[in-house]
Amino acid sequence: MNEDKIPFLVIVVLGVSLFFLFKGCETINQSDNIIDNLTSSLDTNETILEDNNNEDVIVEEDIVEEVLPEFNECDSNNYEFPSFEDTIREGEGCINSEDCILYPPEHYVGTIVIQTGYSEPLLNCCIEDGSCYWGDE
Numbered sequence: 001m002n003e004d005k006i007p008f009l010v011i012v013v014l015g016v017s018l019f020f021l022f023k024g025c026e027t028i029n030q031s032d033n034i035i036d037n038l039t040s041s042l043d044t045n046e047t048i049l050e051d052n053n054n055e056d057v058i059v060e061e062d063i064v065e066e067v068l069p070e071f072n073e074c075d076s077n078n079y080e081f082p083s084f085e086d087t088i089r090e091g092e093g094c095i096n097s098e099d100c101i102l103y104p105p106e107h108y109v110g111t112i113v114i115q116t117g118y119s120e121p122l123l124n125c126c127i128e129d130g131s132c133y134w135g136d137e
Contacts, residue, residue: 073128078121080105082132093130100125100132108134 072079082094082103094100100123101112111120121135 072126072131072133074124074126074131074133076126076133078135079126079131079133080107081130094125094132095127095130097123097125105132108132110134 068080071077082092082099083106084090084092084103087103094103098117101114101117101119104110104112104119104123108123110123112118112123119134123132123134125131126133
């Protein structure tokens with residue numbers, strides 16, 4: 001008689017285990033969605049404030065881009081800072097013309113041959129302000 005109860009007991013234990021397994025996966029998926037929602041809201045430059053009624057108020061912030069002067073310190077109006085994006089020098093200026101060739105500014109339109117250091121229009125480094133500049137024509 002006890003032998004008849006063992007397979008039934010095993011089936012019940014497996015059923016309960018599967019139930020909690022899928023219930024746990026559902027909870028994990030919900031927490032992943034919460035994290036994704038938080039990440040995406042942080043990427044949109046929004047600030048969440050609490051008002052007197054303890055309700056969340058979302059305020060959009062304007063992104064202010066830094067406007068460059070018309071001419072750099074080397075008197076060129078075609079200049080920008082080198083793109084050291086995702087490197088340890090991110091946010092820094094150039095220290096030589098090689099920096100400008102290896103990390104050209106975002107809006108530089110021209111030809112660059114890294115192996116020979118060739119660029120057309122010629123990229124130079126304005127050491128005075130750390131910007132890369134190139135010829136007008």
